[in-house]
Amino acid sequence: MRPLRIPGLRVLxxxxxxxxxxxxxHFVSDYDEQIDNGLTQLNTDLAVFVTRMVNAAGTPAGTYxxxxxxxxxxxxxxxxxxxxxxxxxxxAQVHKALDQCPSTAIVQHAVASAVPGTxxxxxxxxxxxxxxxxxxxxxxxxxxxDLKKFHEVQGNAGIPxxxxxxxxxxxVGSLVRAAMTVEVAKKTGAKTGG
Amino acid sequence: MALDATALxxxxxxxxxxxxxxxxxxxETFAVPELQKIAVQIVAIEQNRDAFTPExxxxxxxxxxxxxxxxxxxxxxxTLLAAQRAINEILAAVKGVVNQAVKFALIP
Numbered sequence: 197m198r199p200l201r202i203p204g205l206r207v208l209x210x211x212x213x214x215x216x217x218x219x220x221x222h223f224v225s226d227y228d229e230q231i232d233n234g235l236t237q238l239n240t241d242l243a244v245f246v247t248r249m250v251n252a253a254g255t256p257a258g259t260y261x262x263x264x265x266x267x268x269x270x271x272x273x274x275x276x277x278x279x280x281x282x283x284x285x286x287x288a289q290v291h292k293a294l295d296q297c298p299s300t301a302i303v304q305h306a307v308a309s310a311v312p313g314t315x316x317x318x319x320x321x322x323x324x325x326x327x328x329x330x331x332x333x334x335x336x337x338x339x340x341x342d343l344k345k346f347h348e349v350q351g352n353a354g355i356p357x358x359x360x361x362x363x364x365x366x367x368v369g370s371l372v373r374a375a376m377t378v379e380v381a382k383k384t385g386a387k388t389g390g
Numbered sequence: 391m392a393l394d395a396t397a398l399x400x401x402x403x404x405x406x407x408x409x410x411x412x413x414x415x416x417x418e419t420f421a422v423p424e425l426q427k428i429a430v431q432i433v434a435i436e437q438n439r440d441a442f443t444p445e446x447x448x449x450x451x452x453x454x455x456x457x458x459x460x461x462x463x464x465x466x467x468x469t470l471l472a473a474q475r476a477i478n479e480i481l482a483a484v485k486g487v488v489n490q491a492v493k494f495a496l497i498p
Contacts, residue, residue, distance in 0.1 A: 221477045223470040299459075299466040322459045328467040335460040342453035349445035358438040359450060366431030367453040370424050374457075374464035377420050381468055385475060 225291035225329045227382035234284045235376045238277060238336075242372065245273050246363050249347070249355040258354030260347040274344040281337040285330060292327035299323055299331070332375045339368030398487050405483040409476035416468040424461045428454050 249270070252258030262270045324334045343363060347355055355363070363369060432454050439447055485497040 220481060221474055223474045224467055297463055297466060298470075299463045322456055323463060328463055328470065332460060332463050332467065335456055335463060338456050339453055339460070342449055342456060346446050346449035346453070349443055349449060351443065353441075353443070353446075356438075356441045358434070358441045359446075362431040362435050362450050362454065366428040367450065367457050370428055370457040371460040374420075374424065374460045378464050378467045378471075381416075381471055 222293050224382065225288060225293045225327055227379065228287055228291055231284050231287055231329075231333075232376070232379040232383065234280060235336075235372060235379060238280065239369075239372045239376065241273075241277065242368065243364060246343075246355065246360060250357050250360050253354040253356050254352070255354075256352075259352060260344075260350070260354075270347070274340060274347075277340050278337060281333060281340065285333045285337065288327065288330045288333050292330055294327050296325050297323060297328035297331045299328070329378065332371075332378060336368070336371045336375050339371040343368050394491075398484065401483045401487050402480045405479040406476045408479070409472055412472035412475070413469060416465065416472065420468070421461055421465045425458065428457050428461070 249258050256262055257264075258270075260270055261268065322335065322338065324331045326334070346359070346363075350356075432451065435442070435447060435450050435454070442450065481497075488497055489495055
């Protein structure tokens with residue numbers, strides 16, 4: 197049988213499929229102003245809280261269990277922030293573009309190469325099986341959980357000054373900046389910094 | 391007008407050229423500095439170990455590990471975003487060339 201020869205057909209057929217498919221792809225959830233604003237507010241609240249705790253380190257007011265007027269203001273900070281993050285996670289889930297973030301393999305490879313012998317499975321398990329934006333917000337919530345645990349197990353010492361940078365420059369501060377960078381990139385069309 | 395495959399490919403390549411620049415920009419301005427900051431903090435935790443309880447030092451180190459994972463997830467998201475933008479720009483470029491060639495809105 198002679199092959200059908202129509203000029204441009206090999207190009208036109210796939211393009212027709214793309215046209216029928218709506219002619220655009222969507223790998224990342226859309227920009228959400230409330231997530232952007234929520235993360236900006238979290239960044240401020242976190243910096244203020246950690247600075248206040250560092251200033252009060254070694255005194256009862258700097259401890260996780262500090263009680264004032266029948267309330268636990270330091271403990272409550274974590275509950276409030278985790279609640280707000282839960283709301284942002286729900287918003288991100290509503291917009292989600294994928295069911296899984298393809299970072300798991302990258303993390304396994306990176307951790308195994310950088311720190312041989314590290315519990316790679318534990319590092320990989322930190323990436324929730326969900327859209328990248330959802331996974332990132334869940335990691336931020338996990339970072340707040342790490343800070344809560346740190347504050348709690350420090351007991352009467354509270355949060356010493358030498359912990360400020362590991363918390364705000366690295367640690368949970370880095371997680372919040374990462375999530376903010378992604379939201380800003382969504383808004384501005386994938387451009388970051390520079 | 392006949393559809394010129396070479397011109398079509400050139401249009402697609404030209405539209406996709408921004409992908410590499412966007413990715414490199416993200417790595418250079420976001421991922422590398424953030425990973426460097428985390429590495430410096432891991433060293434600082436070790437150097438100031440006496441200021442923390444053993445459980446406190448472990449919680450701080452866990453936080454750095456989680457932050458590293460977060461930077462990689464953010465980098466993946468930025469990569470997907472750049473790829474999404476490049477592919478959609480390619481499709482938009484193809485749309486113009488094809489619709490002009492066939493003289494009707496084949497691709498809406």
